[in-house]
Amino acid sequence: MTDLVDLTIAQALDGLKKGEFSAVELTKAHIQEMEKAKHLNAYITETPELALEMAAKSDLQIKKGEMRPLEGIPIGMKDLYCTKGVMTTAASHILEGFIPFYESTVSQKLWDAGAVLMGKTNLDEFAMGSGTITGYYGATQNPWKRTNDNSVLVPGGSSGGSAAAVSAGLCMAATGTDTGGSIRQPASFCGVTGIKPTYGRCSRYGIIAFASSLDQAGPLARNVQDTALMLKIMAGFDDKDSTSAQIPVPDYLKSLDGDLKGKIVGIPKEYRPNGINPDVIKMWDAGIKWLKDAGAEVIEISLPNTEYALTVYHVIASSECSSNLARYDGVRFGIRAEGDTLDEMYANTRMQGFGKEVRRRILVGTYILGSSRYEDYFLKAQKVRRLIVDEFNEAFKKVDFLLTPAAPSTAVREDEMRSQDPITVFLNDAFVCPASLAGLPAMVVPAAISSDGLPLGLQIIGKPFGEEMIFKTASIIEKAAKFNLKPHRVEA
Amino acid sequence: MRYTISGKTGQWEVVVGLEVHCQVITKSKLFSAASATFGAEQNSSVSTIDAGYPGMLPVINKFAVEQTVRTGLAINATINKYSAFDRKNYFYADLPAGYQISQFFKPIVTDGYLDIVRDNGEIKRVGIERIHMEQDAGKSIHDLIPAKSCIDLNRAGVTLMELVTRPELESPEDAGKFVRKLRSIVRYLGTCDGNMDEGSMRCDVNVSVNRPGQKFGTRVEVKNVNSIRFVIQAVEIEAKRQIEAYENGEPVIQETRLFDDEKLETRAMRTKEFAIDYRYFPDPDLVHLVLDDDMIKRVKDNMPELPDAKKERFIKQYGLPAYDADILVSEKEIASYFETAAKNNDAKKVSNWIIGDLFALLNAQGKDITESPITAENLGKLVGLITDNTISGKIAKEVFSIMAETGKAPELIVEEKGLKQVTDTAAIEAEIDKVIIANQDKVAEYKAGKDKLLGWFVGQVMAATKGKANPAMLNEMLKKKLS
Numbered sequence: 001m002t003d004l005v006d007l008t009i010a011q012a013l014d015g016l017k018k019g020e021f022s023a024v025e026l027t028k029a030h031i032q033e034m035e036k037a038k039h040l041n042a043y044i045t046e047t048p049e050l051a052l053e054m055a056a057k058s059d060l061q062i063k064k065g066e067m068r069p070l071e072g073i074p075i076g077m078k079d080l081y082c083t084k085g086v087m088t089t090a091a092s093h094i095l096e097g098f099i100p101f102y103e104s105t106v107s108q109k110l111w112d113a114g115a116v117l118m119g120k121t122n123l124d125e126f127a128m129g130s131g132t133i134t135g136y137y138g139a140t141q142n143p144w145k146r147t148n149d150n151s152v153l154v155p156g157g158s159s160g161g162s163a164a165a166v167s168a169g170l171c172m173a174a175t176g177t178d179t180g181g182s183i184r185q186p187a188s189f190c191g192v193t194g195i196k197p198t199y200g201r202c203s204r205y206g207i208i209a210f211a212s213s214l215d216q217a218g219p220l221a222r223n224v225q226d227t228a229l230m231l232k233i234m235a236g237f238d239d240k241d242s243t244s245a246q247i248p249v250p251d252y253l254k255s256l257d258g259d260l261k262g263k264i265v266g267i268p269k270e271y272r273p274n275g276i277n278p279d280v281i282k283m284w285d286a287g288i289k290w291l292k293d294a295g296a297e298v299i300e301i302s303l304p305n306t307e308y309a310l311t312v313y314h315v316i317a318s319s320e321c322s323s324n325l326a327r328y329d330g331v332r333f334g335i336r337a338e339g340d341t342l343d344e345m346y347a348n349t350r351m352q353g354f355g356k357e358v359r360r361r362i363l364v365g366t367y368i369l370g371s372s373r374y375e376d377y378f379l380k381a382q383k384v385r386r387l388i389v390d391e392f393n394e395a396f397k398k399v400d401f402l403l404t405p406a407a408p409s410t411a412v413r414e415d416e417m418r419s420q421d422p423i424t425v426f427l428n429d430a431f432v433c434p435a436s437l438a439g440l441p442a443m444v445v446p447a448a449i450s451s452d453g454l455p456l457g458l459q460i461i462g463k464p465f466g467e468e469m470i471f472k473t474a475s476i477i478e479k480a481a482k483f484n485l486k487p488h489r490v491e492a
Numbered sequence: 493m494r495y496t497i498s499g500k501t502g503q504w505e506v507v508v509g510l511e512v513h514c515q516v517i518t519k520s521k522l523f524s525a526a527s528a529t530f531g532a533e534q535n536s537s538v539s540t541i542d543a544g545y546p547g548m549l550p551v552i553n554k555f556a557v558e559q560t561v562r563t564g565l566a567i568n569a570t571i572n573k574y575s576a577f578d579r580k581n582y583f584y585a586d587l588p589a590g591y592q593i594s595q596f597f598k599p600i601v602t603d604g605y606l607d608i609v610r611d612n613g614e615i616k617r618v619g620i621e622r623i624h625m626e627q628d629a630g631k632s633i634h635d636l637i638p639a640k641s642c643i644d645l646n647r648a649g650v651t652l653m654e655l656v657t658r659p660e661l662e663s664p665e666d667a668g669k670f671v672r673k674l675r676s677i678v679r680y681l682g683t684c685d686g687n688m689d690e691g692s693m694r695c696d697v698n699v700s701v702n703r704p705g706q707k708f709g710t711r712v713e714v715k716n717v718n719s720i721r722f723v724i725q726a727v728e729i730e731a732k733r734q735i736e737a738y739e740n741g742e743p744v745i746q747e748t749r750l751f752d753d754e755k756l757e758t759r760a761m762r763t764k765e766f767a768i769d770y771r772y773f774p775d776p777d778l779v780h781l782v783l784d785d786d787m788i789k790r791v792k793d794n795m796p797e798l799p800d801a802k803k804e805r806f807i808k809q810y811g812l813p814a815y816d817a818d819i820l821v822s823e824k825e826i827a828s829y830f831e832t833a834a835k836n837n838d839a840k841k842v843s844n845w846i847i848g849d850l851f852a853l854l855n856a857q858g859k860d861i862t863e864s865p866i867t868a869e870n871l872g873k874l875v876g877l878i879t880d881n882t883i884s885g886k887i888a889k890e891v892f893s894i895m896a897e898t899g900k901a902p903e904l905i906v907e908e909k910g911l912k913q914v915t916d917t918a919a920i921e922a923e924i925d926k927v928i929i930a931n932q933d934k935v936a937e938y939k940a941g942k943d944k945l946l947g948w949f950v951g952q953v954m955a956a957t958k959g960k961a962n963p964a965m966l967n968e969m970l971k972k973k974l975s
Contacts, residue, residue, distance in 0.1 A: 081547075082547045090546070095546065098546070100545070101540075102545075104547060115785070164974070188663060204547075205547065205548075205549050206548075208547045209546075212777050213776035239551065240549060241551075241553060242552065242778050242779050243779060244775065320776055322581075323581050323590070323771070326583065326591060327544040327545075327588060327590050328588045329512075329583065329585075331585050331588070332543055332544070332588060333545070342584075342641075344581075366566075366771065369581070369771035369772075370769050371770075371771070371772070374772075374773070378773060391938075430807075
């Protein structure tokens, strides 16, 4: 039998339907792979028993001829999604032992479609980070290594556990969340495909909030088609999320073919900063050529406010998180560190419960929202955010979508990232952050291998709710790039 | 003349602004589907949203919005079609999310007013700056288990309307009258039950004092003022405290004080230096609150008759004096009691009975009008019996007290006790004659000019008829006989 963990979702569904293998077998293959890849630390909580139970149910469905769109497909769930009966931690000590008695809307949709939960994937604590190194349960390793260099690389973050698990064959697809690039940057670092849909496309209900005005759910998978299949299930209006969009979900699978005749691609010149890895530029140029070959017209555009995006992002995200994380106070759930007074209990609980990066951002956000600083920081950031939105809107009057690199470099060494100051770490997100601020859909597709053997991704940024255009373009890039390398697997 | 307080060194004016929190009558909470009813078992009406669980999101309760619009229309205010929710951040154990969702920057209702009538009949218009919607917090209970605090989240997330007046109230009475008027209006509207003792209406009182013609003094906020009487007392006590301080050369600092209704004093809670920075910012979990014209029109078209309009109508329709009308419309239930009792009746007489005997009775029994042992129909019948001379006013008082005890209809009581007035001239004449014959000496005295004796003769005949003789007829006939 071909290695079941190498199949795409589409191939697996086909095999299940034809009875070439069962959902239980498919799940078992992934459990075995998980056993072999413990060192990656891609999952915080593995749920093999539950997975086999779910897979057995899927086999019954298949037998009855009532196969659902993701029947029996093993997936990873970022441990930011609340899952009923399965511990949910946000990679934070403060939520240790927290077992939700409710299910997030997006995960529920996936279970309703027949998907099988392999486990809760690792992330940066409360999704705050770019390397999946800040969590209480340790760092996730990137399954990829540089040629002739055994150093441990970060998988990117914050959805690094999901990206690593998908890349290493520990699940066929995984959910992520993207606040400032947390799906796309790890997709690029791990050589997988990931989309952050338009803000409001997926419900945020039941997903632990980091920065509510930016957080958006999305899938990571091994190819464009699988990503489209996942998003189609995950997306849709939810009356439990006031910011979710009441717009029908198109069948993304239907937009995977065709050419780009009559389409105009914008190439923002600000995404070519000094010190950018030349391999990244090479990939970008190749991408431009592929799109031209597909019939698109390519023009250079300017988005001058791009340089403020990271700053604006950090002001807004820190402010929102300082308020969103106030509920972790030791009173109702998670850990509690006693104290002689209520304030002391709060301080002890939050000091012990939150890691350094989370505490840093809470402090920054609390400072920024202070009444004497609100105008100078928060309001100003909101205004610049508006300018960034306007700038994208202007651009989209001239172009149909934008093509940029996903990140200025390949995956960074873990020890290197740990020693970097926070500002330098943020630079990894320079290309993915602007689309988050503007709430735009953006997708990363692996498009090249760097000279030292690591994957590189291209980013397509679309118009609001322009996911179909993005999938079509991603599909063209995928075919042209012929990206078929896999990370070196650990042999048992 | 403006109200002033005399200090050691002269007269002082008082300036009062009020912040009134009204718990809005709704089935469910402001942002969750949990029940918002009062008095449920502890922590039984709490959703994961109210308890601030991870990943939970607020969804606005449209009926709560309507209720606030209804209240806004009743205070003659601007209804903002575009408003927004903000987070007020602070840590407390009964505030599960660590923030309260409120409307700080863009409230739903702005620029209204209410008219209050002062005791001298003067009408004072009080500006209302805003009404905004917000969530209530839960309740901390510190005295249930020693050395532990308990938290009841039933109230967490219940809708509050916070109404903020301009600093335009000028006396303790103004403040009391404003709260009374507001309470009456929200009860008319059914937007708040106005029960201050249950905490569904709560007041913070801002007080400052100044010399006539001078600038406002330093404003002090007095919290926890939970009855109309306490509002009046709190203003009085706090104003006097400030006057004393100024006169003793001590500063009055901007601070929050707590009203102690037992010791009748205000105590410092926290000064401005220790004021909490609430770090207000727009709640990113909620979109702007946009009101559609249809909803506003529907609410407007279904507004009940409010106290001011009702008062005008009572004056016109029933010919009542303004004083009576004012009292009768003060509560919706009193007004409706009056209207039922006054049906086909002498309205002024009905009003007198309600304001006089009935209120005295209810007061003595500690009941409100909805619990009255005498129904409006029966009070109406009682007044009818007086008007058609079936009983005298005096007998009516007797019947009234029996009604109060038994709840029986007045005509039944009159029948059972044989209290029907004697209007038969022959019967009265016979009794008069008996009295005259038996008291010839008194007759002589009367005729000699001792007019006062007429009352004595009336008394004798009344006693003989057990009070049932029609007093007017008796008087008339006696005068004739004795002349």
